[in-house]
Amino acid sequence: MIRQGQKTLNNITKFRSFSQLPQYNFNVQSKKEDLSLLEKMDPRKNKDLATKLRILQYIKPYIIPFYHQDKEINKTILKSYGYMFLSKSFFYAGPISLKYAINYLASASLISQAPMFILGYGLCYSAYVFFEGQRNKILANISQNALREISQQTYEHLLKLDPSFHFGESQRQTIFDITKAQKAIESNLKSVSSFFIPFISDVVLSSVFLLYHCGPFVFLSFLMTYGGYIWFTFDLTNSRRKGMGLQKKYERLADFTLSETLSNYYNVKYYSAEKFEINRYTSILENYKNQTIENQRTLAQLNSGQRFVFSIGLTSNMIYGAYKVQKGLMTAGDIVLMQSLMMQVLQPLFFLGVQWREWTNSALDIQRLFKIMDTKPKIQDSPNAVDFVYKGGEIEFSNIKFGYSNDKVIIDNMNVTFGKGKWISLVGESGLGKTTMFNLIFRLYDPQQGSVLIDGQDIKNLKMESFRSKICVVSQNPYLFNDTVMSNLLYGSKNKKQEDVIEVCKKLNLHDLFMSLPQGYQTLVGEQGNKFSGGEKQRISIARCLLNDAQIILLDEPTSSLDSINEDRVMKAIEQLRKDKTIIMITHRLHLNSYTNEVIYLTKDGYKEQGKHSHLIQEKNTRYSKFWDNFVVLDHSDTNSVKVDQSENSLNEKPQKKQNGQKEEEEEKME
Numbered sequence: 001m002i003r004q005g006q007k008t009l010n011n012i013t014k015f016r017s018f019s020q021l022p023q024y025n026f027n028v029q030s031k032k033e034d035l036s037l038l039e040k041m042d043p044r045k046n047k048d049l050a051t052k053l054r055i056l057q058y059i060k061p062y063i064i065p066f067y068h069q070d071k072e073i074n075k076t077i078l079k080s081y082g083y084m085f086l087s088k089s090f091f092y093a094g095p096i097s098l099k100y101a102i103n104y105l106a107s108a109s110l111i112s113q114a115p116m117f118i119l120g121y122g123l124c125y126s127a128y129v130f131f132e133g134q135r136n137k138i139l140a141n142i143s144q145n146a147l148r149e150i151s152q153q154t155y156e157h158l159l160k161l162d163p164s165f166h167f168g169e170s171q172r173q174t175i176f177d178i179t180k181a182q183k184a185i186e187s188n189l190k191s192v193s194s195f196f197i198p199f200i201s202d203v204v205l206s207s208v209f210l211l212y213h214c215g216p217f218v219f220l221s222f223l224m225t226y227g228g229y230i231w232f233t234f235d236l237t238n239s240r241r242k243g244m245g246l247q248k249k250y251e252r253l254a255d256f257t258l259s260e261t262l263s264n265y266y267n268v269k270y271y272s273a274e275k276f277e278i279n280r281y282t283s284i285l286e287n288y289k290n291q292t293i294e295n296q297r298t299l300a301q302l303n304s305g306q307r308f309v310f311s312i313g314l315t316s317n318m319i320y321g322a323y324k325v326q327k328g329l330m331t332a333g334d335i336v337l338m339q340s341l342m343m344q345v346l347q348p349l350f351f352l353g354v355q356w357r358e359w360t361n362s363a364l365d366i367q368r369l370f371k372i373m374d375t376k377p378k379i380q381d382s383p384n385a386v387d388f389v390y391k392g393g394e395i396e397f398s399n400i401k402f403g404y405s406n407d408k409v410i411i412d413n414m415n416v417t418f419g420k421g422k423w424i425s426l427v428g429e430s431g432l433g434k435t436t437m438f439n440l441i442f443r444l445y446d447p448q449q450g451s452v453l454i455d456g457q458d459i460k461n462l463k464m465e466s467f468r469s470k471i472c473v474v475s476q477n478p479y480l481f482n483d484t485v486m487s488n489l490l491y492g493s494k495n496k497k498q499e500d501v502i503e504v505c506k507k508l509n510l511h512d513l514f515m516s517l518p519q520g521y522q523t524l525v526g527e528q529g530n531k532f533s534g535g536e537k538q539r540i541s542i543a544r545c546l547l548n549d550a551q552i553i554l555l556d557e558p559t560s561s562l563d564s565i566n567e568d569r570v571m572k573a574i575e576q577l578r579k580d581k582t583i584i585m586i587t588h589r590l591h592l593n594s595y596t597n598e599v600i601y602l603t604k605d606g607y608k609e610q611g612k613h614s615h616l617i618q619e620k621n622t623r624y625s626k627f628w629d630n631f632v633v634l635d636h637s638d639t640n641s642v643k644v645d646q647s648e649n650s651l652n653e654k655p656q657k658k659q660n661g662q663k664e665e666e667e668e669k670m671e
């Protein structure tokens, strides 16, 4: 489950391009939102307490009956309380039975009835164990439901967050933190339902029993022992918090370093950095070890202090009991009852420190999850958003001004229209903002000024799902899920059949490759698709996009890893399969522009040229023609580069290899 989450997170920004965000309704757990107390608190001053209260808020629907919207869960919670009532009844009936057994054993006239009470004591204990077991089974069921719902809720929230969150955070670290926090919430739920609730009921019930059976002195001594024990536990546990926090920090750092190093395995090898990495990891482990030893020392201090308080309470009650028996005011059975009640109820106190420590540790783990859950996505459907109506796929940038931050403008006052049903090349120097334009079309970001219109509709006023589902993106870095070839090809498409997949794969020169694999189309592609070369991954992601039902295709340098033969095939396949779809293709390989209907050439100073590739390069005074000339001269990456047949209508304009002499002549001219 964790691996699946990581895979999806790694693919998260691209994942959105298939409009695959799951549509869960997650605010289901709690019917009432009682945040008033939390709002009143200053989280900086009371961060720890606020976190603990918020954890309670989270787990409330799984503790209090009738709080969850799922009736079955409510029933299960109620049942767990039923079992608790039964188990507690027998838990207290046992010592009372024992009291009578002892008293009757001491009395010659009643001794014959003693075995019945001894048997009763045994039966009470067995019944208590049985009902406790039944309750634990139910609690396991509830906590698993809680874990599933909370994980689902977090997952949905992460998928909703903007790219700025995902780019700004280390995804691996986020996954570590979330996994820990989810486990911590689960363990908190368990500790509340199986420890704290029974513990509180024990304190109340045993107080009543002791007061009734043993009188006010025993009752007071019991309360003082309890109070002293709890005070001592909380005080020392709180003072240990800093040390526990440090231990957690080193633990996180060690996990993170290990994962970073292993996932950058090749880089570590390439830079011969094994020693450096080992030293780094060892020094973190050393810190972790020292802090753990220190924490163990303070824990031992805590435990011995707790037992000291406990023994004072027990001894003083015994002395008091012995005195009362001597005076004839108490029976031997009363002393046994008193001691067994004290022992029964004080025993959970031994775990109080552990449970409270767990809570304190959990709060540290969960704070990070809460911080993530508090991050609000900036891009959301407006309340009046309407469905997108497709009318051919024209895209317009109207007076767009955009920067990722306010101090750096990337796009300034841009006005561009991409005609419907056309295949258009988007060309311009690196860093100009071409990929950013795709991000704006997909509404991963909102412009600071102006509008992006699709078929005349401002995308800010549209339901995102409705227009995103019409758009498919092939990003610069092809991404594949660690699944079968077929699943990757069909990711995001709804009605495609196997024949369609094969047709597209044949056109993209992939079919033979897949058929040569042992499991054909059912072969697993490996982590990030690493069983395939960069060019193969690129063609798979193009195939996936062509198989998608989207009407608008955004290709971001789709052939940057391809050889010229495969590049040519890909271009022809796109031409044949695109039908009336609008395609915008960012490319630095200008000879590909001879395949497209139109070129939009942009410069950083806001200049724009738009027209057919062959026209633009024929008109020698265009800036694009100069850009083209530079490309012809400088591009050595393609051995076939780089001069096209400039005949107007040819979709098959093939770049011709440039003669060395010709190249030099042009270079001289430029000088």
Ligand SMILES: Nc1ncnc2c1ncn2[C@@H]1O[C@H](COP(=O)(O)OP(=O)(O)OP(=O)(O)O)[C@@H](O)[C@H]1O
Pocket (backbone or CB within 6 Å): 167, 404, 405, 410, 429, 430, 431, 432, 433, 434, 435, 436, 437
């Ligand atoms: N997520 C981001 N946060 C901040 N700045 C960004 C982000 N993405 C891109 N940029 C910056 O925005 C500018 C435009 O980037 P963009 O990727 O859109 O350019 P491009 O024209 O597609 O470049 P290339 O042709 O090299 O791919 C660059 O200066 C880049 O550093």
